[in-house]
Amino acid sequence: MRSICLYFQVHQPFRLRTYRFFNIGDDHHYYDDYQNRQIIKRVAEKCYLPANKMMLDLIKEFGTAFKISFSISGTAIEQLQQYAPEVIKGFRQLADTGCVEFLAETYSHSLASLGNREEFVKQVKRHSDTIEFIFGQRPKIFRNSELIYSDGIGEMVEEMGFTCLLTEGAKHILGWKSPNYMYCSARTPKLKLLLRNFRLSDDIAFRFSTHSWPEWPLTTEKFTGWLNGIESREEVVNVFIDYETLGERQWKETGIFDFFAALPKAVLSNSNFQFSTPADLADVLQPVAQLHVPHPISWADEERDLTSWLGNELQDEAFSKLYSLSEKIRNIVDPSIERDWQYLQTADHFYYMCTKWFSDGTVHKYFNPYPSPYEAFINYMNVISDFTLRVDEFLQKPQVVKVIGVNKENARKKVVKKTQVKNSENALKSLTFNEIITLADNKIKQVLKGIDIEIVTVALKGARKDIREKIEKNLGKRSLKTYNEMQPLLKSISTTEVKKSRSLIEKQIKLLTK
Amino acid sequence: MKVLMFGWEFPPHITGGLGTACFGLVKGLGKQSVDVIFVVPRAFGDEAKEGFRLVNASDMVLDFSNSIYQEHWNRIKFMEIGSNLIPYVGPEDFEKMIQEDTMKLSTETQSVFSARYQFSGKYGHKLMEEVSRYAIVASVIAQQNNYDVIHAHDWLTYAAGIAAKKISGKPLVVHVHATEFDRSGENVNQTVYELERQGMEEADLVITVSHLTRQIVIERYGIHPDKVITVHNAVEPPDHPDTSEVKRHLKEKVVTFLGRVTFQKGPDYFIEAANKVLKKDPNVRFVMAGSGDLLNKMIKRAAQLHIGTKFHFTGFLSGTEVDTMFALSDVYVMPSVSEPFGISPLEAMRSNVPVVISKQSGVSEVLKHALKVDFWDIDALADAIYGLLHYEGLKKMFIKYGKEEVDNLKWDNAAAKVLEVYQQALNLKQ
Numbered sequence: 001m002r003s004i005c006l007y008f009q010v011h012q013p014f015r016l017r018t019y020r021f022f023n024i025g026d027d028h029h030y031y032d033d034y035q036n037r038q039i040i041k042r043v044a045e046k047c048y049l050p051a052n053k054m055m056l057d058l059i060k061e062f063g064t065a066f067k068i069s070f071s072i073s074g075t076a077i078e079q080l081q082q083y084a085p086e087v088i089k090g091f092r093q094l095a096d097t098g099c100v101e102f103l104a105e106t107y108s109h110s111l112a113s114l115g116n117r118e119e120f121v122k123q124v125k126r127h128s129d130t131i132e133f134i135f136g137q138r139p140k141i142f143r144n145s146e147l148i149y150s151d152g153i154g155e156m157v158e159e160m161g162f163t164c165l166l167t168e169g170a171k172h173i174l175g176w177k178s179p180n181y182m183y184c185s186a187r188t189p190k191l192k193l194l195l196r197n198f199r200l201s202d203d204i205a206f207r208f209s210t211h212s213w214p215e216w217p218l219t220t221e222k223f224t225g226w227l228n229g230i231e232s233r234e235e236v237v238n239v240f241i242d243y244e245t246l247g248e249r250q251w252k253e254t255g256i257f258d259f260f261a262a263l264p265k266a267v268l269s270n271s272n273f274q275f276s277t278p279a280d281l282a283d284v285l286q287p288v289a290q291l292h293v294p295h296p297i298s299w300a301d302e303e304r305d306l307t308s309w310l311g312n313e314l315q316d317e318a319f320s321k322l323y324s325l326s327e328k329i330r331n332i333v334d335p336s337i338e339r340d341w342q343y344l345q346t347a348d349h350f351y352y353m354c355t356k357w358f359s360d361g362t363v364h365k366y367f368n369p370y371p372s373p374y375e376a377f378i379n380y381m382n383v384i385s386d387f388t389l390r391v392d393e394f395l396q397k398p399q400v401v402k403v404i405g406v407n408k409e410n411a412r413k414k415v416v417k418k419t420q421v422k423n424s425e426n427a428l429k430s431l432t433f434n435e436i437i438t439l440a441d442n443k444i445k446q447v448l449k450g451i452d453i454e455i456v457t458v459a460l461k462g463a464r465k466d467i468r469e470k471i472e473k474n475l476g477k478r479s480l481k482t483y484n485e486m487q488p489l490l491k492s493i494s495t496t497e498v499k500k501s502r503s504l505i506e507k508q509i510k511l512l513t514k
Numbered sequence: 515m516k517v518l519m520f521g522w523e524f525p526p527h528i529t530g531g532l533g534t535a536c537f538g539l540v541k542g543l544g545k546q547s548v549d550v551i552f553v554v555p556r557a558f559g560d561e562a563k564e565g566f567r568l569v570n571a572s573d574m575v576l577d578f579s580n581s582i583y584q585e586h587w588n589r590i591k592f593m594e595i596g597s598n599l600i601p602y603v604g605p606e607d608f609e610k611m612i613q614e615d616t617m618k619l620s621t622e623t624q625s626v627f628s629a630r631y632q633f634s635g636k637y638g639h640k641l642m643e644e645v646s647r648y649a650i651v652a653s654v655i656a657q658q659n660n661y662d663v664i665h666a667h668d669w670l671t672y673a674a675g676i677a678a679k680k681i682s683g684k685p686l687v688v689h690v691h692a693t694e695f696d697r698s699g700e701n702v703n704q705t706v707y708e709l710e711r712q713g714m715e716e717a718d719l720v721i722t723v724s725h726l727t728r729q730i731v732i733e734r735y736g737i738h739p740d741k742v743i744t745v746h747n748a749v750e751p752p753d754h755p756d757t758s759e760v761k762r763h764l765k766e767k768v769v770t771f772l773g774r775v776t777f778q779k780g781p782d783y784f785i786e787a788a789n790k791v792l793k794k795d796p797n798v799r800f801v802m803a804g805s806g807d808l809l810n811k812m813i814k815r816a817a818q819l820h821i822g823t824k825f826h827f828t829g830f831l832s833g834t835e836v837d838t839m840f841a842l843s844d845v846y847v848m849p850s851v852s853e854p855f856g857i858s859p860l861e862a863m864r865s866n867v868p869v870v871i872s873k874q875s876g877v878s879e880v881l882k883h884a885l886k887v888d889f890w891d892i893d894a895l896a897d898a899i900y901g902l903l904h905y906e907g908l909k910k911m912f913i914k915y916g917k918e919e920v921d922n923l924k925w926d927n928a929a930a931k932v933l934e935v936y937q938q939a940l941n942l943k944q
Binding site for chain 1: 790791793794882883885886893894896897898900901904905906907908910911914915
């Protein structure tokens with residue numbers, strides 16, 4: 001039996017708001033919440049919800065004979081949780097069928113694989129943790145943002161323990177070779193490579209509703225016919241597309257849902273193809289050849305290279321400005337800085353600065369919230385300028401209470417020690433976290449003043465309702481805003497983390513009640 | 515192909531962009547093997563004339579016993595009214611005009627009906643009289659020459675164009691470089707408006723310098739869209755003196771506004787944006803070069819905002835001073851409220867100066883490598899200026915692509931399009 005592998009990319013960036021230079025140093029909120037919400041709601045309604053339902057129905061109908069795979073970026077997950085939680089529920093239902101595989105990628109759909117190795121590894125881990133936490137399965141197969149791949153990236157991915165990676169079946173890499181086999185990396189042959197069949201993928205993703213295309217309309221009979229026409233020795237056809245193709249890029253009226261709804265039956269009954277996920281394929285298929293990819297490839301545009309995101313003066317300056325902060329960020333424990341650091345790395349920001357479309361098509365205009373790459377660049381640079389200020393300020397500040405975060409054990413220990421030294425001088429009566437409820441409101445306000453809101457927020461995760469209410473009502477307006485904004489992030493915070501934050505608050509109380 | 519063309523001014527005796535545009539177009543047409551007879555109210559003798567014939571309307575002697583003129587005069591007589599009209603005033607004319615007005619130098623002995631008439635060819639208070647006389651002369655010229663098409667530039671010459679058409683029966687193309695709405699906002703001079711509308715009505719085809727202007731012609735003058743064709747302006751290859759020697763004495767970066775300081779150029783938005791930028795970064799200097807009726811108000815505003823030490827007024831600049839100003843600039847800003855085309859950003863780009871232009875300018879339709887903002891959006895304007903001053907990548911991109919883009923806006927291409935319009939007009943007639 002040969003295989004067809006359906007893989008869908010699900011991604012949404014945190015789009016930036018219009019951020020003027022005079023906001024620099026003053027306003028640290030960078031995102032267009034209104035627009036993001038609108039888009040997520042729209043895409044959920046037109047694509048994610050109906051598509052998830054359809055996939056679930058198909059799996060119910062065909063059982064294990066129908067399998068698909070997804071990669072969902074962390075930025076998409078966060079926004080879906082916030083604006084369309086029923087979509088996450090739908091994905092979870094799909095995960096529970098056992099017929100759906102989730103792939104690993106960078107948390108924020110970033111270009112970190114090209115910018116900073118350490119950051120890349122960290123983001124992939126963070127993404128895998130998130131997927132495991134939400135969908136109950138740890139990704140085994142890797143796919144990079146926009147299928148970007150090179151020998152060097154392969155090496156990093158292999159070192160992280162992945163055995164297989166998805167990338168583009170780029171013509172200039174393959175030459176006469178067919179994408180319909182398993183390959184492996186030339187530098188690290190243990191890493192298997194699944195290559196996108198760009199002809200069949202793009203027939204669905206781009207040409208499906210193009211009336212001037214000679215093959216229009218694309219029916220499942222025709223598609224199955226093409227599969228049958230593939231030379232019998234070839235083992236796998238990889239159809240990798242954006243999930244948004246269903247209903248958002250190709251509207252419902254084009255018949256895209258009907259096409260997918262009819263596809264399993266057509267393939268299973270009229271061809272010798274079966275549906276497989278990348279992990280299935282990685283288990284059974286052996287590489288037929290090694291691939292050398294010295295320069296990064298991607299699945300974008302005719303060139304299948306990086307020029308959508310990097311290469312012009314604007315993109316290069318923004319990119320180097322961003323990753324010049326890597327070193328500094330490593331020493332920072334601050335949830336809001338760390339969060340923005342993730343969101344600002346999303347590849348889309350660089351895509352908006354691409355100048356290629358000045359000369360050719362306008363296909364990309366649709367995905368671009370800016371009138372020109374220049375505006376995109378200015379806006380991004382303003383944001384980065386503010387972000388850089390915050391990073392520098394943070395590093396200059398004495399870090400007495402700036403101490404939460406996920407993997408910053410060392411930083412934490414140091415700070416806690418500092419506080420302990422101070423405290424040991426005054427033997428004070430101690431209050432446990434839950435005894436806060438006994439304090440007067442003005443005392444609580446005093447305590448809160450000395451502690452970062454991030455710590456308070458983490459400390460209150462899973463706290464008793466009366467305690468939460470007692471503290472919430474004593475928070476200032478700004479703090480309350482951050483507190484609310486941080487709620488969706490709390491899922492990834494462990495209980496030890498919470499305990500530590502609580503003990504910090506207890507210490508603060510001690511200091512004040514002596 | 516032979517064309518009888520009516521203009522109002524011709525280099526080097528120009529007060530605005532009209533003369534320069536006509537010159538570029540005529541040269542471009544010459545390369546397309548089009549013979550042009552170019553008529554101006556007053557020739558000074560030092561005009562460039564390679565490749566076409568320049569006719570001086572002031573030299574024409576008319577015999578008013580000929581009934582044909584009388585008849586024509588009856589038709590266009592209404593133009594006599596409003597002799598104190600000061601329409602599209604050039605910057606250096608501005609001060610002179612005020613003086614003339616206060617001194618009331620109205621001791622003219624000439625009459626529109628004298629056999630010989632000395633046109634000023636300017637835009638003074640006798641403008642309407644000159645326009646009328648020009649139309650009468652046009653009918654004579656129209657009779658004495660052979661040509662296929664008549665082409666009239668801006669309202670001053672429309673009456674001449676119409677007269678020529680009546681005499682010869684040849685198709686008339688009028689070329690709209692600006693409309694009364696661009697010059698006067700909503701307070702249009704009805705006489706001028708009526709002249710413009712009539713010119714567009716009588717014309718077989720109307721050329722506009724931008725889609726923006728085309729829209730105005732269709733919407734405000736009620737001209738049928740099929741009749742109105744956009745041919746964007748172009749820019750002459752540089753004949754600038756070498757400014758690489760220009761020394762910069764200031765360590766601060768310089769942001770420049772260059773143009774008439776009048777309502778439609780949006781100088782007030784420039785000042786407000788400057789104020790915003792200076793609040794964030796005091797190491798910038800702003801220059802407002804030019805004069806106009808809003809100049810005093812602008813000086814007052816700069817004082818009010820306490821940015822006087824960083825905001826400079828140069829007054830009117832001419833010739834090489836303009837080139838020097840560009841050489842000293844890091845950013846050029848054109849925040850026009852209404853600009854049919856707007857050639858100055860192209861000149862700035864040619865000098866490797868990045869530009870910020872308003873979306874309400876015709877030139878924004880042809881430029882990709884420029885930052886475009888709504889003229890009223892001071893925040894966006896300030897942000898664009900700040901971005902150009904602080905983010906190197908942007909400047910690099912502009913210098914890399916901007917000059918190339920401008921060099922490709924050739925009058926040859928514009929002339930080829932105009933030629934197509936002539937063909938179309940001839941086909942319509944047949």
